[in-house]
Amino acid sequence: MTQPPVDASSSAPFVSVPQPAGVPILGNLPAFKRDMLSALMAAFREHGDKVRFNLLSRQALFLAHPDDLNHVLIRNNRNFTKYTRGYRVMRQLLGNGLVTSEGSFWLRQRRIAQPSFHQKRINAFAETMARVAEDRAHNWEQLLKNSGDGAPPVIQLNAEMARITLDIVGFTLLSTELSSHSARVNTNLAFILKEVTRRIRVPWSLPLSVPTPGNNRVNRAIARLDAVVETIISRRRHSAENPEDLLTMLMEARDEDSGEGMTDAQLRDEVMTIFLAGFETTATALTWTFYLLSLHPEAMAALHAELDQVLEDGRMPTLQDLPRLEWTRMVIEEAMRLYPPVPMLARTAAEDDVIGGVEVPAKTFIILSPYITHRHPAFWDEPEVYNPERFRDPKADRPRFAYYPFLGGPRQCIGKSFAMMEAQLVLATLARRFKLEHAASTPAQLNVTVTLGAQGDIPMKLTRR
Numbered sequence: 055m056t057q058p059p060v061d062a063s064s065s066a067p068f069v070s071v072p073q074p075a076g077v078p079i080l081g082n083l084p085a086f087k088r089d090m091l092s093a094l095m096a097a098f099r100e101h102g103d104k105v106r107f108n109l110l111s112r113q114a115l116f117l118a119h120p121d122d123l124n125h126v127l128i129r130n131n132r133n134f135t136k137y138t139r140g141y142r143v144m145r146q147l148l149g150n151g152l153v154t155s156e157g158s159f160w161l162r163q164r165r166i167a168q169p170s171f172h173q174k175r176i177n178a179f180a181e182t183m184a185r186v187a188e189d190r191a192h193n194w195e196q197l198l199k200n201s202g203d204g205a206p207p208v209i210q211l212n213a214e215m216a217r218i219t220l221d222i223v224g225f226t227l228l229s230t231e232l233s234s235h236s237a238r239v240n241t242n243l244a245f246i247l248k249e250v251t252r253r254i255r256v257p258w259s260l261p262l263s264v265p266t267p268g269n270n271r272v273n274r275a276i277a278r279l280d281a282v283v284e285t286i287i288s289r290r291r292h293s294a295e296n297p298e299d300l301l302t303m304l305m306e307a308r309d310e311d312s313g314e315g316m317t318d319a320q321l322r323d324e325v326m327t328i329f330l331a332g333f334e335t336t337a338t339a340l341t342w343t344f345y346l347l348s349l350h351p352e353a354m355a356a357l358h359a360e361l362d363q364v365l366e367d368g369r370m371p372t373l374q375d376l377p378r379l380e381w382t383r384m385v386i387e388e389a390m391r392l393y394p395p396v397p398m399l400a401r402t403a404a405e406d407d408v409i410g411g412v413e414v415p416a417k418t419f420i421i422l423s424p425y426i427t428h429r430h431p432a433f434w435d436e437p438e439v440y441n442p443e444r445f446r447d448p449k450a451d452r453p454r455f456a457y458y459p460f461l462g463g464p465r466q467c468i469g470k471s472f473a474m475m476e477a478q479l480v481l482a483t484l485a486r487r488f489k490l491e492h493a494a495s496t497p498a499q500l501n502v503t504v505t506l507g508a509q510g511d512i513p514m515k516l517t518r519r
């Protein structure tokens with residue numbers, strides 16, 4: 055379902071877009087502060103594809119229709135920048151790396167990083183990805199052995215997945231073993247992402263330099279992550295080895311004009327970004343994939359049947375197996391439809407524009423949400439129902455932005471192919487040997503920060519297949 059063609063001369067003024075009722079002065083800000091994703095969903099259900107919000111002094115426009123997403127992310131992408139409050143807070147807390155930077159500086163950094171993500175390069179990571187998952191599988195075997203004939207051991211799913219994906223990013227992109235830092239990176243990053251979200255939702259917050267107890271806690275978490283990043287960089291600087299990885303590319307990059315390399319601070323920000331973007335997201339995708347499989351035994355049985363057929367004699371999966379691990383791909387894609395690891399994104403309109411027939415003034419804050427568009431009833435039958443079959447045909451007749459867990463356009467996730475290959479290999483490696491059953495009596499609750507995690511963690515009973 056596409057929207058009627060736009061005739062700019064007959065476009066509707068911005069104020070004609072429906073707006074949910076808010077409170078005096080603060081407008082819709084309190085509803086956002088309480089639960090932004092639910093506020094967006096309620097507004098979408100009531101008002102449809104475009105909803106206007108009043109956020110204290112700023113006007114925001116939420117867009118759910120794939121045509122409008124195409125306009126913002128591709129057609130007129132240059133007009134939609136990351137100069138938003140959210141990215142500013144992320145920049146303060148996590149630095150000015152690939153995710154948060156803008157303009158010619160971003161483009162230069164993206165060009166430096168791009169070769170590390172070429173398909174050929176990524177293909178060479180397949181073995182490492184499967185091996186890291188296999189190492190974790192040995193650990194799970196040990197847990198099962200230790201439990202003997204007693205109650206099956208219970209693992210914390212997200213922590214397990216984060217450990218695996220952090221190690222994969224470490225070995226493949228930084229040639230560094232990171233699992234010993236896993237708990238520290240996980241805890242501190244989770245805390246910082248929560249803080250980023252809190253700061254975005256309040257009208258103002260004190261700069262980090264003001265030593266309040268809250269700021270001190272944030273600064274300590276940043277310092278702990280910094281210490282891990284600094285160890286990685288300084289070890290490399292003092293090492294005789296020069297592996298062909300992303301870290302080397304970043305360290306050897308020279309400015310075309312000045313011939314200068316990146317400053318230590320910039321290098322730190324890029325490595326921190328790889329932490330932020332490269333492991334938490336894939337861990338979240340795998341967590342929801344396993345969780346949903348545990349709630350849908352028929353989907354789990356289909357997965358096991360596929361793995362038994364493709365990985366004869368229970369061998370480890372390889373790069374060559376990926377095209378035949380079709381159901382494995384489909385359950386991951388359906389999990390990312392229902393629980394996209396990045397549930398909401400924002401942009402700022404640099405200049406006046408017309409989006410889907412509506413005049414949008416410069417400085418309007420634009421809100422996008424894969425979580426909501428992935429449930430758009432015009433593009434998804436029974437959107438709340440778990441059904442991996444939707445993804446059997448990769449060329450299914452859907453508009454480009456009906457499904458966009460990795461975004462699209464120039465700012466599309468640089469790690470898209472890396473992440474899909476990693477998720478398929480990790481899921482195949484683990485699911486061919488184990489069955490995970492949800493071990494809590496109540497369903498997992500969402501924890502919405504920059505990413506879409508579960509509150510607490512998701513306990514899973516571990517058994518051998």
Ligand code: HEM
Nearest residue numbers: 152153331332335336339395396460461465467468469473
């Ligand atoms: C399932 C896993 C993943 C999902 C769903 C995901 C999703 C996304 C999304 C939605 C964005 C756009 C963010 C924005 O506009 O602010 C993004 C950007 C990015 N992602 Fe991913 N990502 C995943 C895995 C990865 C991995 C494995 C890496 C690296 C190893 C990575 C590195 C990046 C980087 C560097 C950017 C910024 C790109 C740029 O603006 O040039 N991501 N990702």
